[in-house]
Amino acid sequence: MRAFVGQRSVRLAKGLSSPSLQHTSISPRCFRVPGPKLFHSSPVLCQVQPYLLADIGEGITECRIVQWFVKSGDRVSQFDPICEVQSDKASVEITSRYDGVITAIHHQVDEMAIVGKPLLDIDVEDETSPDIPPQGDTAQDTATTGGDAEPESTMVTSTIPEEPAVKLEPKHSGLAAPAVRRIMKEHDIDISKVAGTGKGGRVLKEDMLRHLSQQDSMSPAPVLNDTTANEAHETVRLSPTDSQMFKVMTRALSIPHFGYTHNVDLTSLTRFRRKINARAENLPGHDKTSMTRLSALPFILKALSQTFSKYPKLNAHLDPGSDGDAPQLTIKHSHDFGIAIDTPSGLLVPVVKGIQNHSIISLDAEIKRLSALAKEGKLAPSDMKGATFTVSNIGSIGGAAVSPVIVPPMVAILGVGKAESVPMFIDNEQGESQIARRERAVLSWSADHRVLDGASVARCAESLAKSLESIDELGLSLK
Incomplete structure (x- = not known):
């Protein structure tokens, strides 16, 4: 592109390279020459800003690009969505902080973006009004300064660099x-x-x-010889969720685990749940297609919360200390339990907060809300932090006993096995033993043996079992 500009304009162009402006990148597209006019009286001064990926919380250092909402050349305004990123804990939508035009995108979908590094470049527009007279005033300017006359116009050649091509993902x-x-x-x-x-x-x-x-x-099915079969393999990169699990479980190896497993009779609880669910089905105007049935999990969480009021050391965070500092145990008065949920992207552990203040009905609703968000990949960072204890309901998939791994800085974790119908000996009213069908589940505990002794864990576990086996003693209010 060739533009013919006046002497004053040349001085302005030279001034843009002065030390005070050396850190500002000026886009050539900003100098437009509309018709015979040399410069707009209020030119748009464009500054290319790298848009850095900010820390979205919880010490995240990298995120995976899920999808882009913009492409190179698109104009954006403040708060317009730019892209969606997924950390090892949640998906977050990134919005624009500037008004301008996207000039470059630095990452493709599924690539990892580093916190503090550019996601893209934006040509940010600022309206400025430097004193740039029209061409007719140039001669008057020269006469006033008393300098030697220079040519009325000087040819300035400006080359507009081509924007790098950005490889776009398929349409959908x-x-x-x-x-x-x-x-x-x-x-x-x-x-x-x-x-x-x-x-x-x-x-x-x-x-x-x-x-x-x-x-x-x-x-057609390929025919593999022995060499091909032996060499067939695939190397995959860990997903953000798997990467976080790798880091956390590696740290967990430093914890001396104490395990405790026991059987719990859930017959009374199962009958009580069936009665509540049947009552809900028979309510006038009840839509059975949208019915949400009470599971055993909210009862277990509520009973666990009541048990921790007697054994508060299990609801705590441990700081092992470093550089000579003494270890510290912080007992948490709020019962904020993480619940492990199996999702298409891996295991996620959202947190049900303030369980001591919940009813069974509100607990059930919160569990279902978090579970739905987890499976859709829409959990917010606030939904994933602050757990004081973890419950892994492995029984929803299958299996009886489990050996759960403690997630630091917590000091204990509970695994709930699948409830099964088994024959058991029970005493009747006359004190005679008889065989009856009962609902039984295995509860598996792991505790940090550095701060919790086996006897304390056993007493806490048996106290929980007693509450679950006698639903009347729970004293739960249903709202």
Whole structure:
């Protein structure tokens, strides 16, 4: 691009390279010459700003790019969504802090972005009004200064650099659900070749599975020789969730675990839940299709909270100390329990806060809310922090006993096994033993043996069992 400008304008252009402006990047597109006019009286001075990934909380150092809402060349305003990132704990939507134009995007979908490093570059526009007279005033300026006359106009050649090409992802990959993106990565599928049946052509999980089945039916099974079979392997990068689990469990290896396992008779609790659920079904106008049934988990959390009022040391954080500092145990008065939830992206542990203030009904609603957000990948950072104790309900998948691993800085964890119907000996009213069908589950405890002795853990566990086996003694209020 060639632009013919006056003497005063040349001095302005030279001034832009002065030391006071050396740290400001000036975009060539800002100097426009509309028709015969040399410069706009209020030119737009553009400054390219790198947009840095901020710390989204909990000491996160890197995030995975889930999807971009913008591309190079798009104009954005403050608070416009730019992209969605996923840390090892939650997904967060990043919004713009500037008004301007996107000039470069530094990461593709599924790449890892480092906190404090640029996500993209934005051409930020600032309206300025330097004293730039029109061409007609140039001669008067020269006469006033008394300097030697210079040519009326000077040719300045400015080369506009081409913007680097940004490789864009397929059309619907950024909007795909986590399950769809996982299938894409596992099977190396180009999503643009999959016919989407969702809203606006969005590709659903069912579309991906149908596409895979069609590929399997069309492709003959390969014949592998022994060499090919032995060499077949795949190296995958740990997801953010798996990376966080790797770090936490590595730290957990330094904790001396004390294990305690016992059987709990849940027959009374099971009958009570069935009675409550049946009563809800028979309410006038009740929509059975949207019915939410009470599970055993809110009862276990509430009974555990009441038990911790007698054994508060299990609801605590341990600071082991460093550089000669003495270890400290901080007992938490608020019962904020993390609940392990299996999701498409891995195991997540959202936190139910203030359990001592909840009723069974409100606990059940909060558990269902957090579970739904976890499976959709929409948990906020605040939903994931502050746990004082962890409950892993492995029984929802299967299995009886489990050996749960303590997550520091907590000092204990409880694993709940699957409830099963078993024959048990019980005493009747006459004191005679008889066999009856009972509902039984195994509770598995792990405690930090540096601060909790075995006897204290055993007493706490048996106190919880007594509360669960006698529902009347729980003293729970249903709202």
